[in-house]
Amino acid sequence: MNELAAMTALQNQIMQEPFGEYSWILNVLIYVFFFVFMFYGQKINTYIMLREVEGSLYKLKYIRDDGRKIAVETIKEIGKSQTDPTVRVDRFLEYFTISPQSLDPAGLVWKLEHVLDVRENRFKDEVKLMAPAADKTQTNNLENTLEAAMALNYIYKVIRHFYLLGKKTLSLYIIMQIQMILPLIMREAEAYASALKAFAYGQPIGDGAGALVAAKLMHGQPTRKIAKDCVVATVPIEGRTAYVIKAEGHGGNVGKPGDATKTIIEENEGKIATVIMVDAALKLEGEDVGDIAEGVGAAIGGPGVDQFKIEETILKYRIPIHAVIIKEDIGDAVSPLRKEIFDSVDTAIERIKQVILEKTKEGDKVIIAGVGNTIGIG
Template structure:
């Protein structure tokens, strides 16, 4: 009797362990089946949630940049009427690149489009900010362009997000999710640049412009191309041509055109560029 009781007490834990083992095995099999069948759908949902969070941040940056642009134009330009409607229209501006199937002259055509775009933006800013001087016009134009870039980034990401959400295409969603870190860094750079443009601060360290200005100091300067000046400087017994944008303000000038002009003036007799 004692032996039978001992055997029963020994066998009971073993049966309980087998029962729990079967439960865990069934759970593992069910989890494996769910992941096998719905794994991609689950991963797609998680990626969509991540994209949705980044899209909300992009929207906040877009709206904040728009508000900064409106405030800057009102504060600096002292417009006679509310510029909000015109700014909203400019933020929807889209440039259409030239056809690249025939590469002949594509750089010239692209440069023409960029020049027309720059002229159009500055003209619009002059009308919205009649009290702004030329330096402030350049800065406000850069503010508007940065806000435009943020608006375009937000719309492109939103377009692919909605397309991926509608079609549940894993590869469309995967591409956006993989590019999001770079897109967010670029957007944050634009958002920070807007603050710098509003305050008239340089982008980057500004070392190049400072060095060129120091070399030009006290020497004759002449306008060689649009918004670009040049000065002849003697460096270690050699004649050098220092080129920089007119400044101040957000203006890069046309250094390529300036170099071409110098090469034509010197008939190609230039040792080093």
């Protein structure tokens, strides 16, 4: 109680004479602040940024662990494996792919395609070992689930690397570069977390908008396999013959639309009036989700192998190529299909029909390639 009385007395004195004999305290404080910020301002800034990165890293760790848990649980549920798949899943999450050497770029696409094929086969074999009871569709979905978990693991590890490096060196520039792009990275990580759940349950995702357009066009028509994981249906549209291509559904799969387009063009000896590609594309901020835009060129993402093949083939036969895109952001592209995107599919079909009417004559043959992951789309 004595201390409290002394404290209150002092407080009383200070408060009663705020600018009296104790005003020097304020002056000293101002000088201290001035010199501290002059010499240690950058360090303080660095610590503030580090704290910010630490907060996001904490969230990334949670998302990564949650993703891993979902992947393991889904494999256990679907795969009915005799052994615990956790060790294999952990090993899978650390897999990497080395892209081919590009010092001599000639033939690079074929090398890249080969590496990607090997990667896909390896992933499928691993999934088969983890989940022996899974059928083809479930294997594809599990592979996609694991790939999303792998992406989350990679994002977490890269951010952790820069955080620890920044902490070790206390370099503002190391920390600053990661802090500046952190909001975008967090958006991407959240999108992957959402994608992981969609893949685990086999729900259609935003990226499948192109595949959904093709599925709606070919629904009720007989299909045949045209390339690896790709099907084609011959559909009469506005008096023309349309070869509608999409990845083989309904498992998580993008197929090889490049090979499929090439095969159809060669089957018809290049007598194709036009190629129309439909795909989901990233929108800019301010644009609405599900907006449709038209253009020319091969609308296809990914590593570029399929785009290269399509461009090579259409150049050989001088076939015009048109593109219809459905706009969405990165979060929508990998998370369950939004109503706006689903509704825009019918508008995209109308636009395709309009392109066909304007750019081709009756009796012509056209190719319509619906590009995207066909998960949840039959």
